[in-house]
Amino acid sequence: MYDLRGKVALVTGAGGEKGIGRAIANRLATEGADVAVSDLEDVSREGWGGLSAVVAEIEKQDRKSLGIEADVGEEGEVEQLIRTVIDRFGKLDILVNNAGAPAGPDRVPVVDLGVDVWDTVQRVNLRGTFLCSRAAARHMIERDGGGKIINMSSVSGKKGSPRFAAYCASKFAIIGFTQSLSGELAPHDIQVNALCPGLIETERVTGMASALKPEGVSTEAYREQMVARAGSGNPVGRIGQPDDVARAAAYLASNESAFLTGLSIPVAGGSWML
């Protein structure tokens, strides 16, 4: 549908079995791109092979791939990450800043929020987005062939809510960063946009349920309640799936969105429209 043949993409935080990153990486490959994927570690869990499994899926689609371990919050590791992609594939056209700090310990009232927990969320979500974008933008400008940067914000980047302060602050900031960077890079034919998913069915929802559940309720039961409540409150009648976000990312990665930049687009089935 979108022609990404000849393009090279990097998706961060793409090693999770049910994650948005895995779905985006696969979708960009389906559209024809070669796709490097990165995560903190290449961790195999029961029944799931981590980053290496995502690489294998992409290669099965006859696209080139590479899995790279890198902490998006570490400047040196990010510089090395981008350099590795360029060394292997010759260039980088599309960066998807998808990595996100685990949900859980941060989902407490501000009066109970530890500085270290606050810092971890900002470090991964915000500093990581900045560091990866900066390294990619330097290369894209020098190469003079245009480019796409897609940042993962959230509907929590548009509206604050209790017990989400650290997460909301990071996702609001990503929207401000996206708008600022889009103006700087527009003359270089590099579009910078943010996606703002609503609740999406990934491993992260279990972390949220575990942190938010009332006493005496199991994580699994509360997770089901959360999903059912968010689904019935959504005009579409369900919560999002990773592929819903991947489709939007494919559009933003393609030339079809060439005149769109600086936007923060809800991917929320109509539950959020601004």
Ligand code: NAD
């Ligand atoms: P997830 O927690 O399943 O995946 C996040 C990935 O980021 C994991 O693979 C994790 O290992 C990786 N990561 C964490 N710290 C890292 C670091 N320092 N360096 C590199 N990688 C690191 O999350 P998800 O639900 O797939 O969400 C992906 C993105 O979408 C996140 O930015 C999240 O905030 C955002 N988002 C998710 C939802 C949702 O409901 N699932 C909604 C809105 C926005």
